[in-house]
Amino acid sequence: MTDIPKSHPRYASLVARERVAQGVKNGYTSSQGLIAQGRGECFDYLLGERTTASAERAIAAAAAMLLLAKRPALSVNGNVAALVAEEMVDLAAALGIPLEVNLFHRSEERVRKIADLLRARGAKKVLGEHPDASVPGLDHARALATRGGIYDADVVLIPLEDGDRCEALVAMGKKVIAIDLNPLSRTARKATVSIVDNILRAVPNMAVQVRKLSKLPRADLEKIVLEYDNEKVLRQAVQEIRDHLESSSGEKI
Numbered sequence: 001m002t003d004i005p006k007s008h009p010r011y012a013s014l015v016a017r018e019r020v021a022q023g024v025k026n027g028y029t030s031s032q033g034l035i036a037q038g039r040g041e042c043f044d045y046l047l048g049e050r051t052t053a054s055a056e057r058a059i060a061a062a063a064a065m066l067l068l069a070k071r072p073a074l075s076v077n078g079n080v081a082a083l084v085a086e087e088m089v090d091l092a093a094a095l096g097i098p099l100e101v102n103l104f105h106r107s108e109e110r111v112r113k114i115a116d117l118l119r120a121r122g123a124k125k126v127l128g129e130h131p132d133a134s135v136p137g138l139d140h141a142r143a144l145a146t147r148g149g150i151y152d153a154d155v156v157l158i159p160l161e162d163g164d165r166c167e168a169l170v171a172m173g174k175k176v177i178a179i180d181l182n183p184l185s186r187t188a189r190k191a192t193v194s195i196v197d198n199i200l201r202a203v204p205n206m207a208v209q210v211r212k213l214s215k216l217p218r219a220d221l222e223k224i225v226l227e228y229d230n231e232k233v234l235r236q237a238v239q240e241i242r243d244h245l246e247s248s249s250g251e252k253i
C-alpha cells in the first residue's frame, strides 16, 4: 500500500480508496467496484462522514433482526472484501453463522479469491463457491445462491448491493438489510432495513450491537424490530444530509 500520512485530513477516505484499488489489483474486486466506491464517498461527504442518528437506529434494528432470524445470512462482494473482510468475519462470529460470497460480476476466480481472503482473516465457514440454487427473477449468473445460505435465509445482510438483486430477495419473502450510503438508491428504497452509513463504520458497529443486544430477552428484540420504520429512517437520512449542507455552507437549504 502507498504511504498515506495519518495527519492527512482525508486519511480515512484515502485509505479506503487505496484498499478498493488494491482489491482490483489482487483480483477480488471488479473494476466497477471503483466506481461504486467513488459514488459512496460522495454521499459520505454529504452526510459529513459520520454515523448519523438514523443510521444508529437502523443498525440497532438490523442487529435485532439478525438475532431473531431463524436462518440469517451475510453476503460478501468484492468491495466488502476489500474494505471490511475482518469486520465481516467478526460479525459472522458474533452471530455464529457463515459468510457467503455473492457477486454481481461473478467469476469463479473472484469467488475463490474472496473466499480465500475471508478464510485467511479467520472465517470458519464460507459459502458461495458451489452455488446450488437460483434467486427467481434474475438472469443466471446474477441469480446464483447457496442452500443453507442466502437462498433459504429469512434475513439477509447485503452490504453494497444492486437494487435489482435487493428487490429479488425481498420478492422471495426475505427481510433484507442493506448498507448503502445513498438514501435515494433503489437498494435503500427496496430494503426492509436500510443502513445509510459507510460499511467501514457500519459493520464493526453492527458486531458491537449484536453482542450487546444478544443479552436481551426476545421480546425486547421484537419490540425494537416492530417499532422500526424504514421510510421514516430514509426521510431522516435525507434530512441529515440537508442539515449537514446547511451547517457547512451557512446557507438555508
Ligand code: ATP
Pocket (backbone or CB within 6 Å): 035, 036, 037, 038, 039, 040, 041, 043, 083, 160, 161, 162, 163, 164, 179, 180, 181, 182, 184, 185, 186, 187, 188, 197, 198, 199, 200
Ligand atoms: P441503485 O441501487 O439505485 O440501482 P446502483 O446499483 O446504480 O444504485 P452502484 O454504484 O452500483 O449503485 O452501487 C454502489 C452503491 O453502494 C451506491 O449507492 C453507493 O453509495 C454505495 N456505496 C459505495 N461504497 C460504499 C461504502 N463504502 N459504504 C456504504 N455504501 C457504499
Ligand code: MG
Pocket (backbone or CB within 6 Å): 162, 163, 164
Ligand atoms: Mg443498480
